[in-house]
Amino acid sequence: MSIRLGELVDRFGGQLIGSPDVDVTGIAPLSDAGSSQLSFLSNSKLCSQVSQTRAAALILSATDHAALGDLYLGICIIVDNPYVYFARVAQHFAALQAIPADKGVHPTAFVSPHAVIAPSASIGAHATVEAEAVIAENVVIGAGCFIGRGVNLDANTRVHPNVTIYDYCSIGQRVIIHSGAVIGADGFGFANERGYWIKIPQTGRVLIGDDVEIGANTSIDRGALADTIIEEGVKLDNQIQIGHNCHIGAHTAMAGCVGVAGSAKIGKHCTFGGAAMVLGHLNIVDNVHISSGSMVTRSILEPGQYTGFYPLAKNADWEKTASIVRNLNSMRDKIRQLEKTIKSLTEKSS
């Protein structure tokens, strides 16, 4: 399973410096690449590793290529964004090496006679597909998954083993859902009557757009009356909690352990660091970036980077505060010194 460099450049672009007839078998970091592998330089700080790499060829930017000069005289592919190029080449190798899932319904799966399964779809061992579900072309449903009544899974979507999708949720094309994820469980809605909780039926759905990825053990609750919506291209890491009626804008990414309370509306192209939390009913506009571990306690109406915890602040403000907090000790000492000096001044002047 090898590819000619010439074929890669034909497929993905870039300027090849060196022979197009060299074959490569995979892609690896500078320090690990073997002599039949391609490598990439996506961070100029790693320039010093280049001279020692054994890689057959190097993906890098024109700037880094110029900066390296005589330090690297091997084959190059000059591209605008080496990291993106690496991603595409790695996808290509992964696709070539992938073992395709068996098409059709595994003999141990249970599929309702009232479900509709495309002939090219794959339903894994011990999976359950309920009535009125519609499973499109090339969908792969892993072992032990539960696909509820009336669920729609659009083409080329992959559901890893032991995922649960509740009734009537709808999933777009090319979505990837990792094991343990739960899509469409009841939102947390109760009315309180003299100390007792009365359940509010959660009758909305979860609607997930194309090209979304959902991590392991992540939960996305169905809406109470309206729907929970995850727009196209959203990437959610593991162990994330999305409350009922949230709306997450396209191409927003959230790292592991993030929690979003109910009815939060989050814009497009936002990012959330790990373990960030968002309170309910807030509005966050497009292009907001929340640092890891921060808690968003109020709506954010301007793009930018935000950091902190009770109170949340603009990142730059927070860093100032944090440095003062670290030095509160000396601040208290200064006050004590001031008090002493003033006492002596007061005594003198009286």
Add this chain to the structure above:
Amino acid sequence: MSIRLGELVDRFGGQLIGSPDVDVTGIAPLSDAGSSQLSFLSNSKLCSQVSQTRAAALILSATDHAALGDLYLGICIIVDNPYVYFARVAQHFAALQAIPADKGVHPTAFVSPHAVIAPSASIGAHATVEAEAVIAENVVIGAGCFIGRGVNLDANTRVHPNVTIYDYCSIGQRVIIHSGAVIGADGFGFANERGYWIKIPQTGRVLIGDDVEIGANTSIDRGALADTIIEEGVKLDNQIQIGHNCHIGAHTAMAGCVGVAGSAKIGKHCTFGGAAMVLGHLNIVDNVHISSGSMVTRSILEPGQYTGFYPLAKNADWEKTASIVRNLNSMRDKIRQLEKTIKSLTEKSS
């Protein structure tokens, strides 16, 4: 599937102003309700939406009804707590529209011959029920669930797909457990011997009272020697961790991502905001309310609202502190100013 307003009022109480013979097909928020749907006003701030609703009838309080006056002349149901009334009506519609689970054991399920299954119970596809388990009337066990040896599931309890209940745990009546939840895994108990961890067998159980709801991917560990206890009416959201030997009092509610370390004792009618954390071996009395993201680092012996993070404080105190933290910058500037003034005073007076 429609209901006469008269029938609703007969069933749930309230004072009907208008014709009892109007049929309604469901319930929806003021802004979404169609002309055959009921709506409700549970928040006086939404009064302005009332004049534009197309709803067939409105559930509201006597106070709001009086306040609206001529702004709303349609059919009303006057009740004490419109939100609770909405919850009950919504439950009623949901029950009417629900598709009942098939009674009996699915042909793909595995049930030990030494388990006891009530005739009206439903055991889903690929579920496993071990020996000595007792499954009471009208219990619904979803696809792919594991019900361990000697587990007791009391009447009318619903276990959604892919839930795991370890051996000898006991679950009350009308409990709802969402997908991915794990009840009764081993608590985290080890003795440390010169740097190596020696496992302490976890031989207690998890005992869950009536009317509890447990969210998706929530974990409740079994006790080490004694039992972990969740009293009746407790509501746990998704992604919650309850350590071994915890005792959670009746009608306490916890939002998503809360973590409670082992042996914490929490009172009745408490609430925990999302991502709140409770350290182990603490005691929290009844009617304590913990704000989102707060960490409880010591026992709480007085009812009230608590907020904060290292140190935890009464909410009002915390808010003062937070506002000072936000302004630490100006506090530091003031100290510098004071130092300068004093320096010049000292020079003068010397």
Add this chain to the structure above:
Amino acid sequence: MSIRLGELVDRFGGQLIGSPDVDVTGIAPLSDAGSSQLSFLSNSKLCSQVSQTRAAALILSATDHAALGDLYLGICIIVDNPYVYFARVAQHFAALQAIPADKGVHPTAFVSPHAVIAPSASIGAHATVEAEAVIAENVVIGAGCFIGRGVNLDANTRVHPNVTIYDYCSIGQRVIIHSGAVIGADGFGFANERGYWIKIPQTGRVLIGDDVEIGANTSIDRGALADTIIEEGVKLDNQIQIGHNCHIGAHTAMAGCVGVAGSAKIGKHCTFGGAAMVLGHLNIVDNVHISSGSMVTRSILEPGQYTGFYPLAKNADWEKTASIVRNLNSMRDKIRQLEKTIKSLTEKSS
């Protein structure tokens, strides 16, 4: 199922004071132990409970035995570390009482003809084992588990129901994995191209050493290019997230809800309190202890206890800071007082 005290001491050591011919049926805390049970004193603060215990015999240290004097005249086993001794005796009772899993493949399981299963292994109901998986002697795989292609499970490892292990991961001997855990899902790796996320295939594995325990609903992602490594003896509680390419050193323990971002390198014999978070690409040396709820935002190159949240600090420093934060109010009042005094001094002196 009872054991002679003499047999226990022969097996586990310790100095028996009293008859070796007394039979005990189990082990329980001082306050709960019945007259046929053994108990233990691992915390000197509980000395006062000793006089009231009904236990047949007591495990305790020589120091506590001397301190008790005439307060306890019953049978004793004097040991160096009563808590560790308790753990071993409890393990012994648990092993005697355990109901062994049925050897062989359950008739409802699906095992690829290209998997290799040791004769003494147990494959539970509705489990799936893919091609090229190797399941060693005495491994127990619970109901509904998914064991991917080429996975290796070494001898005496126990995988509880509904666990998912992705392709090519490798698990050591005597490992315990609890329900809902997901091992080897894709790491969270994307390149950003003008606002769109391009997936980086995650082609590394997860390698787990001997004697590791992994809690319920914990996720450990596979590496991007290299592997994610969990060394021997590591103990992970529930709801933990371990990002791709992390390396966790031997005998490190993490309590519930901890999150570790990608490529963090953590030393041996570290401990992490509940909900602690570690940012990516950090290095933490051996013997570091992180308090609950702390966020590690920079590498830690010295052993010790660390606490805090933006900024992280040495525990002792943090405690000082926290006590000042608690009293910021009075600090502000002092500054105001100083300002007033100085104003009056300035007026006088001018």
